[in-house]
Amino acid sequence: MVSDKNRILIMTAVSAEKDAVLRGLHANQTIDVLVAGVGPVAAAANTAKVLATSKYRLVISTGIGGGFSGRAEVGTLVVADEIVAADLGVETLEGFSSFDELGFGSTKVQVDLSLVNRVTGALHEAKLPVSTGPIITVSTATGTAVSAAERSGRVPGVAAEAMEGYGVALAAHIHGVPALEIRAISNQVGPRDKNAWRIKEALDVLEKAFSVLEELL
Numbered sequence: 001m002v003s004d005k006n007r008i009l010i011m012t013a014v015s016a017e018k019d020a021v022l023r024g025l026h027a028n029q030t031i032d033v034l035v036a037g038v039g040p041v042a043a044a045a046n047t048a049k050v051l052a053t054s055k056y057r058l059v060i061s062t063g064i065g066g067g068f069s070g071r072a073e074v075g076t077l078v079v080a081d082e083i084v085a086a087d088l089g090v091e092t093l094e095g096f097s098s099f100d101e102l103g104f105g106s107t108k109v110q111v112d113l114s115l116v117n118r119v120t121g122a123l124h125e126a127k128l129p130v131s132t133g134p135i136i137t138v139s140t141a142t143g144t145a146v147s148a149a150e151r152s153g154r155v156p157g158v159a160a161e162a163m164e165g166y167g168v169a170l171a172a173h174i175h176g177v178p179a180l181e182i183r184a185i186s187n188q189v190g191p192r193d194k195n196a197w198r199i200k201e202a203l204d205v206l207e208k209a210f211s212v213l214e215e216l217l
């Protein structure tokens, strides 16, 4: 790894997502794309490991994700305007209490909204279907309509769900590096129906996204 403050680090959960991003980047020499592993803990640990020895000006968590109905449809892109750990908290008789509410710290990583707007604008200019909104990170992927409604109700405007963004973004924040999360929607968040997942379509739009963003980043 070249240690250079002009470099960008992109973390994906699995190699299929890494390969899609690399196809879009056309062998860009200033962007490193690495596999973080699935889930927030692996993603945080592996991102922190990289940042401990190499300097970057930006970290991006990206890959496929679930879209919330009416906010992010399958085959579209979502750029996070807030990265939220949706299940960091306590189950109580009155419902879920987040770490924020309990005073245990923040479950959110703020993002540079001017960068979010530039990224979203570039994708829109390229005629790619894109929206912005909070992206939640979970340790257990939603699998029922009840859970989808509960999570959607707790995070106003939530657009998408995935499993690595908060881990990647928190590791970056601890190292003083700004972070983004960009998701290509492979499925709708809700009742588990693997037959309804459109992973290839999502990987295709992920590739297109990074072929556009290569010029901007």
Ligand SMILES: O=C(O)c1cccc(C(=O)CC[C@H]2O[C@@H](n3cnc4c(=O)[nH]cnc43)[C@H](O)[C@@H]2O)c1
Pocket (backbone or CB within 6 Å): 013, 014, 038, 039, 063, 064, 065, 066, 067, 138, 140, 141, 142, 161, 162, 163, 164, 186, 187, 188, 189, 190, 192, 194
């Ligand atoms: O439901 C299943 O049988 C099943 C089998 C394999 C993988 C899964 C996943 O949930 C993959 C999680 C993986 O993909 C991202 N992802 C994509 N869609 C979602 C979602 O709706 N909720 C959470 N994560 C999602 C995630 O970032 C992981 O890397 C399920």
